[in-house]
Amino acid sequence: MMQERLSSPTNTFSKLPAEKKAKIEAALLKEFADKGYQKASLNTVVGSLGIAKGSLYQYFANKESIFLYIFDLFTAKVKGMLQRSSGHELPQADLWQAVRRTMFAGIAFIDRYPDFYQLYLNVLFEHEVPQREELISRVRLFPMEYFGPLVALGQAQGRISRAVPLSMVVFLIDASLDRFLQGYARSYLDGGLGLATMGPSELVAEVDLLIKTLKNGLGSHEDQG
Amino acid sequence: MMQERLSSPTNTFSKLPAEKKAKIEAALLKEFADKGYQKASLNTVVGSLGIAKGSLYQYFANKESIFLYIFDLFTAKVKGMLQRSSGHELPQADLWQAVRRTMFAGIAFIDRYPDFYQLYLNVLFEHEVPQREELISRVRLFPMEYFGPLVALGQAQGRISRAVPLSMVVFLIDASLDRFLQGYARSYLDGGLGLATMGPSELVAEVDLLIKTLKNGLGSHEDQG
Amino acid sequence: MMQERLSSPTNTFSKLPAEKKAKIEAALLKEFADKGYQKASLNTVVGSLGIAKGSLYQYFANKESIFLYIFDLFTAKVKGMLQRSSGHELPQADLWQAVRRTMFAGIAFIDRYPDFYQLYLNVLFEHEVPQREELISRVRLFPMEYFGPLVALGQAQGRISRAVPLSMVVFLIDASLDRFLQGYARSYLDGGLGLATMGPSELVAEVDLLIKTLKNGLGSHEDQG
Amino acid sequence: MMQERLSSPTNTFSKLPAEKKAKIEAALLKEFADKGYQKASLNTVVGSLGIAKGSLYQYFANKESIFLYIFDLFTAKVKGMLQRSSGHELPQADLWQAVRRTMFAGIAFIDRYPDFYQLYLNVLFEHEVPQREELISRVRLFPMEYFGPLVALGQAQGRISRAVPLSMVVFLIDASLDRFLQGYARSYLDGGLGLATMGPSELVAEVDLLIKTLKNGLGSHEDQG
DNA sequence: TATGAATGAGAGTTCATTCAT
């Protein structure tokens, strides 16, 4: 499936030595992650890179296209990670296994690319981000596309409750997943779970507990209804 | 419970006629909600209010203190609404009734004070918001304080599963609640539920379904474990 | 007859001390006259005035509105001069007297406000001048409005040839007048007449000769037709 | 008559394939005509040509020398056209026939090379055009050189009034001619004649009327003096 | 107390020109 690019760095940029490109991308990502789109300063970037202000405009048309390019890098990273995390699933894979793996993939992503995750949060909530809805839909549709069929399968096979509409199942999984990851990345969002200070094994336990709870529900089994 | 002020409008501001104060507060809220903290322009505000630039600096020390003051107004509004929505609960009130009421209170809040809700989202995710963590903790601790005892009670009485730690119960409820409201306010966050276009009765049904699902869980009742 | 303003300096500017206003207007006019609209640099202006860059933007919305304001000043100056020069004409005034006075008024205008005349030439021929056609029509319609009725009267009374359409009469007068003044202001446009180096009395003679020639024509009187 | 070059493209440029040279010249002319000297962007030109930025600097020393070269092309075109239009005149040719032909040659020139005419107008009135006076004198002397002798002849033979100095005759002819052509190229300069929308035959009639009027004068024949 | 003119750093963007390859 071909993915059209919203951004387009110039040929000049494409042909840059990989090392230089990587440095520039890193500096731009850091700036956008730290400050958000609007507040990010290209002055600051060129200053930290030690390149001329005009050079940035040899590489990109304008600030917006720079931002879109950096977001493209994020999209690619996410896609790669999701595909890798689901790569070994068998067709009949279990929904909860998939959720679990995605959760850990998310945690790994945040650990490894905290700036990219920051960037994503910025896009989600900052004002006047260029093409925000388009950008979000690129990333946010993945879980839906990914979990939807698995939920359907689970419902068909009787492992997932047929009493709950598919969209609600996905909503709950997605909300839990998202919020858990947000809480992992920003301690003030973890609702008191203390995720940021957990060691890996504790984290695993917490994830498993979350999934189990989602699956089984919060009520005691005496009075469901 | 005494709430310290983060901001401190001057005496000058306090002694302003209530009507003028209200106008100024409304204009400031609108600007911060529309543009976020960083992009909000005091120039724009004084322009729309028709007051002098210097007057704002007679009322407040600087942009930050203005922002904090407006956030204080939001905090007060939230407290008021939560207290009102829980005001008639009996001590032994059911957790799910409380969640339900909170959900509807949230929806009502968004409908009635969309700008305040926007402001809150800005604070949650915008960068370089002054004293963000402090601000958030003020609002985000409320659900914990509010739901925590109810969950504990439910567990003590056997209505809530004792197998799930209290903090996880609150996390899940809070995550679902927050995400549901975010989805209601920003359609691209509703995960496909279509909340923004629902009529009131549909919304009620959706809330009830969400709560029921939380309570009963996603798994079919044949293979829980 | 009320004249709407295309430009609008702010109240701030209007209330400036007359002396300061005059200095700013003079500096702006000089810059636009020297460099044209596009090349004019507001940096240069504030530098020469010794005011802050931002101050200009307290006075005007943007470069375009600054330019339009300066052009408004020119329009006013032209109107004033034309009215003064035609103020003493009797209703049945002779066309050639009117042309003559206008010519001298133009010369006096160029002598007294060379920068304004420069500005006018810029508008006539520079590229991408904001609202050029509108600006030009403001000034260029004056001669047409002014000479038209006089020519009509002359033709009615038999002093102006009825064989030549009114529009052509006005065209020829206007072209001669314009070109003479352009030649006076820019020596390389005087077609060899050497206007720039003439003393006042020579200039008077030249004007009179031009008018007489226009009136009587270039052909010898033996072979008209 | 040898014409020195003001500009000097490098040998590299001279040895370029004629076709490539022509393309480059056309692109440069278009840019200078569209934007004027100051605003013309070499970036734009190399972009549209698809050649390297550095190549332009292999061909020319700098922007100024590029501009002067393009103007040289214009000068050559004008000379060619004037010579062709006067090529078949006999020595005793009539002044008015010459004026008429020049007028039509001008119209044809504008129709065929609108960009070159634009370029000429730019030079006439734009500011800070390099060596403007020198450039203008090259083109503006042609009419004088051309008409001067014919006027002298006409006066000697009694067909042109001896009461009017030769320089004034040429001035009037030149002014009318120039202004007519300017009005043809820029409708807002035609003084209401409506030249831009005329068909060919109307245009011919208008030219003839203009010449006849110049020749015979504007006064009625009853009271010349 | 209220005013609003003045400030000046900093924003994104453009462009002619250079020079190592």
Added chain:
DNA sequence: GATGAATGAACTCTCATTCAT
């Protein structure tokens, strides 16, 4: 000879903040 990446000064415009009145 051709390339095109790099430069950096200059541009218009914005804004929170100050302070004399």
